[in-house]
Amino acid sequence: MQAAEQLRYVKNINAVHLSLGKTKIIGVILPFFSHPYFGVILGGIASAAEKGGYKLMITQSNYQVSQEIEALDMLKRKQVDGVIIASRECPIDIVKDYSEYGKIILCEAPADSSLSSVFVDQYKAFQAALAFLKQKSRTRVGYTLLRPEGKSSLARKKAYQEQFSEAKSDWLFNNALTVEDGTRIAREWAEMRDRPDAMVITNDFVAAGFLLECRKLGFSVPEDVSIIGFDNHPIASALDITSVELPLHLLGETAFEQVISLDVSHLEVPFRLVDRNSV
Amino acid sequence: MQAAEQLRYVKNINAVHLSLGKTKIIGVILPFFSHPYFGVILGGIASAAEKGGYKLMITQSNYQVSQEIEALDMLKRKQVDGVIIASRECPIDIVKDYSEYGKIILCEAPADSSLSSVFVDQYKAFQAALAFLKQKSRTRVGYTLLRPEGKSSLARKKAYQEQFSEAKSDWLFNNALTVEDGTRIAREWAEMRDRPDAMVITNDFVAAGFLLECRKLGFSVPEDVSIIGFDNHPIASALDITSVELPLHLLGETAFEQVISLDVSHLEVPFRLVDRNSV
DNA sequence: TTGAAAGCGCTAACAA
DNA sequence: TTGTTAGCGCTTTCAA
Numbered sequence: 001m002q003a004a005e006q007l008r009y010v011k012n013i014n015a016v017h018l019s020l021g022k023t024k025i026i027g028v029i030l031p032f033f034s035h036p037y038f039g040v041i042l043g044g045i046a047s048a049a050e051k052g053g054y055k056l057m058i059t060q061s062n063y064q065v066s067q068e069i070e071a072l073d074m075l076k077r078k079q080v081d082g083v084i085i086a087s088r089e090c091p092i093d094i095v096k097d098y099s100e101y102g103k104i105i106l107c108e109a110p111a112d113s114s115l116s117s118v119f120v121d122q123y124k125a126f127q128a129a130l131a132f133l134k135q136k137s138r139t140r141v142g143y144t145l146l147r148p149e150g151k152s153s154l155a156r157k158k159a160y161q162e163q164f165s166e167a168k169s170d171w172l173f174n175n176a177l178t179v180e181d182g183t184r185i186a187r188e189w190a191e192m193r194d195r196p197d198a199m200v201i202t203n204d205f206v207a208a209g210f211l212l213e214c215r216k217l218g219f220s221v222p223e224d225v226s227i228i229g230f231d232n233h234p235i236a237s238a239l240d241i242t243s244v245e246l247p248l249h250l251l252g253e254t255a256f257e258q259v260i261s262l263d264v265s266h267l268e269v270p271f272r273l274v275d276r277n278s279v
Numbered sequence: 280m281q282a283a284e285q286l287r288y289v290k291n292i293n294a295v296h297l298s299l300g301k302t303k304i305i306g307v308i309l310p311f312f313s314h315p316y317f318g319v320i321l322g323g324i325a326s327a328a329e330k331g332g333y334k335l336m337i338t339q340s341n342y343q344v345s346q347e348i349e350a351l352d353m354l355k356r357k358q359v360d361g362v363i364i365a366s367r368e369c370p371i372d373i374v375k376d377y378s379e380y381g382k383i384i385l386c387e388a389p390a391d392s393s394l395s396s397v398f399v400d401q402y403k404a405f406q407a408a409l410a411f412l413k414q415k416s417r418t419r420v421g422y423t424l425l426r427p428e429g430k431s432s433l434a435r436k437k438a439y440q441e442q443f444s445e446a447k448s449d450w451l452f453n454n455a456l457t458v459e460d461g462t463r464i465a466r467e468w469a470e471m472r473d474r475p476d477a478m479v480i481t482n483d484f485v486a487a488g489f490l491l492e493c494r495k496l497g498f499s500v501p502e503d504v505s506i507i508g509f510d511n512h513p514i515a516s517a518l519d520i521t522s523v524e525l526p527l528h529l530l531g532e533t534a535f536e537q538v539i540s541l542d543v544s545h546l547e548v549p550f551r552l553v554d555r556n557s558v
Numbered sequence: 559t560t561g562a563a564a565g566c567g568c569t570a571a572c573a574a
Numbered sequence: 575t576t577g578t579t580a581g582c583g584c585t586t587t588c589a590a
Contacts, residue, residue, distance in 0.1 A: 010352075010355040011583080012297065012582080012583050013356035013358045014302070014358070014582085014583080015566090015584035015585090016584055017297075018294050018296075018297050018567065018582090018583080019565080019585045019586085020566085033312075033318045033319075033322040034318035034322045036314075039313035039314065042312040043312040043339060046312060046337075046338075046339040050339075055338070055353075056337055056338075057304075057334055058337050059325075059334070060321075060322060060325040060326070076289045077290055078293055178513060179512075179513035183517060205514075208517060209513070209517050212517040213517070234488070235458050235484075235487065235514065238461075238487060238488050238492070290568075291568070293566085293568085294566070294569090295567085295569080296568090296582095297566090297568070297569095297583065297584085298567080298569045298582055299569070299582085300582075
């Protein structure tokens, strides 16, 4: 031990990994790093990982299937013990094929019973927003989505169509992720002859962009248009935007617990509508 | 090759790493994942890393020296080929001790000539903001910092003190990072008998919180108080906040180029004041 | 308790 | 060109 000390010996972790056959590293796949939505999830994963003595290998997928696959390949190569997919583009079947190499956690409603998942019920959350609007006598409601064919978008669409069967298709705005998307959509909204009197918006950043642009264009919120965002990011509070709070940090922590656990589970995490003054 | 195909052979990357003595993995140390400032830097690093076929191992330090050291230890253990420190709490001397084990890049003004760095000149950037305010006849200027003793804070303080030698110490607000910090500081500001007529604010999120809270309290921007933020995040555009743009994505890409390069360099990245309507 | 050695699965140098 | 084998630096089993 003394000799080790004097020679400033340190273990070569690669030899350890090779010998042990595992690494105590978890891979995390996120579409974007710079968006707080994913940043908060990642923070949740990271804080749980730290406690467990795990390290994180991250890949920014940009929703490119090739990137997602490359990340999943780390499982095959034994570079990571498991992977958490915060959001994906990759078909579920090919994800599932990787599960023989290690644990995979999906941050979405259960897509396959054999793959653990942690999620908020997008259908119910969207429904809650819609119901709230209805209660406030807003019936001409439009909404925004990020990827129109994404899983959570589909759930939101379903909730919407059940509530408004006769809905106009041009009251749906896609590719809504950032503040800029919000301002773009506000301009589109303002141009419409027949426009919604309420908008349920992907997340609080888009909602912020939307609200601010509406004001610049001379409209009032909620008089001319009601707004409900998602996530309950501090910016929503600052702008008095009613928002559906999603416990993203908890979701990240939970995903980590699942990835190091032996058994498969499907865990739902709660949402909560926080009412402010945009409806 | 056919046999390999049929047996679905895949390399064990740990054996490769052990044999090669390197991993094509870069460690990244960030204080927080959920803040867009660091998210954008990380995005820049990630996009460059992907092109180079490198993977990223990240650690969220929360500015805890112990976490930073743990991340640096990955260098010793040969888990990573190099590390990028986006921001640190750890003393430079101990960082330097690790440089014998691999390349270390600092995203800050050169702290040690032997350690590569990429940075925006915080002194000049702050000076530019101050000069702009002066030009607009704002002389009672306050400012916010994140960590009062951090490197960039020190540079900002210096620029401030050179401009306003007789400055009141209570026109400096610390721990400013998030939207909430901005609203908190706005309340403190509003309570002061003798308050600044302009604020140079850590970043656009804090600036957004500050501006919005000022309005809630019945003040007008820029009539009652001018505001300059940093980063030029889209939220600044949406709120018409004048901001000093920092090319964070580029900074991240550059840091990656440096970490895989053989030689040491100190690269400055430009800033740019984008004038809007908060001054 | 301490010591020796097999095995983890590759790369690279060396022979054939 | 193809085939062997000596590392790389650990963990773990088995002997002593």
